[in-house]
Amino acid sequence: MSKILLKILLLIGGMVAAVLIIGQINFQSATDGADELIDLQEEKLGEALLKVFNAEHRTVKDSGKLEPVLRITEKICEGNEMDCDELKVHLLNRGMVNAFALPGGNVVLFTELVAVCENAEELAGVIAHEIAHVKLDHIRRKLMREVGISIAVGIAGGSAGGEAARQVASILASSSYGRQLENEADEQAVIYLSNAGIDPNGLAELLNRMAGHDEELPAGAYWFSTHPNPNERVRAIREKAWSLEETEFEPLYSKEEWGQYLEKL
Numbered sequence: 552m553s554k555i556l557l558k559i560l561l562l563i564g565g566m567v568a569a570v571l572i573i574g575q576i577n578f579q580s581a582t583d584g585a586d587e588l589i590d591l592q593e594e595k596l597g598e599a600l601l602k603v604f605n606a607e608h609r610t611v612k613d614s615g616k617l618e619p620v621l622r623i624t625e626k627i628c629e630g631n632e633m634d635c636d637e638l639k640v641h642l643l644n645r646g647m648v649n650a651f652a653l654p655g656g657n658v659v660l661f662t663e664l665v666a667v668c669e670n671a672e673e674l675a676g677v678i679a680h681e682i683a684h685v686k687l688d689h690i691r692r693k694l695m696r697e698v699g700i701s702i703a704v705g706i707a708g709g710s711a712g713g714e715a716a717r718q719v720a721s722i723l724a725s726s727s728y729g730r731q732l733e734n735e736a737d738e739q740a741v742i743y744l745s746n747a748g749i750d751p752n753g754l755a756e757l758l759n760r761m762a763g764h765d766e767e768l769p770a771g772a773y774w775f776s777t778h779p780n781p782n783e784r785v786r787a788i789r790e791k792a793w794s795l796e797e798t799e800f801e802p803l804y805s806k807e808e809w810g811q812y813l814e815k816l
């Protein structure tokens with residue numbers, strides 16, 4: 552091979568390497584920027600959607616009513632090395648049995664859902680399940696699939712109007728994520744709860760009780776109608792719970808304490 556040809560080849564090789572490196576850097580910074588932008592938009596979107604549920608007006612601020620919700624959330628965060636500041640769990644005074652996650656790390660619980668929980672472990676199961684939807688990025692996937700980026704950005708920026716926000720809020724509050732993502736959220740919830748020292752069978756017990764009393768479900772029991780296949784889920788939750796190391800748990804509250812809490816809710 553002649554020297555000139557070798558130099559040309561080295562030159563071309565160097566240029567290709569430079570393009571690849573620059574491409575890598577640009578791609579990386581563009582991705583980071585997009586993530587930050589999406590995070591910011593998600594926070595704004597979450598705030599806009601919370602307004603739909605009249606959060607300010609209906610948000611429970613009574614520390615006694617909030618105590619188990621906050622205690623469970625903190626325990627889950629501590630046991631799983633999660634930054635609790637990134638999670639915002641809201642208790643809203645609403646007569647519907649519902650709980651759901653919104654963008655921006657928001658988890659919404661309605662008081663009527665708390666009221667059907669016979670112990671704190673059942674409530675912890677619902678909270679852990681919704682935290683799993685947040686942490687596993689299910690909300691973003693659902694938004695992309697069912698809403699689309701332009702409407703989501705429009706609501707976050709305030710240009711899409713109130714009706715769009717109401718529709719998206721309704722989608723996130725009253726429709727399922729689909730069997731696969733729901734199963735993923737259940738499985739992750741069991742891990743979160745076990746790591747936090749909370750009996751994960753509470754979630755199975757709540758679903759089992761509701762599945763057995765379909766006709767007696769309280770009016771507006773959205774959380775159970777948007778989370779179908781309860782028998783299959785109960786089996787999977789119990790199996791997962793048994794597969795983990797920790798199978799003995801201290802109750803979060805005594806029966807009497809929980810009864811007193813529900814009375815003042």
Ligand SMILES: [Zn+2]
Nearest residue numbers: 728733736778
């Ligand atoms: Zn779910």
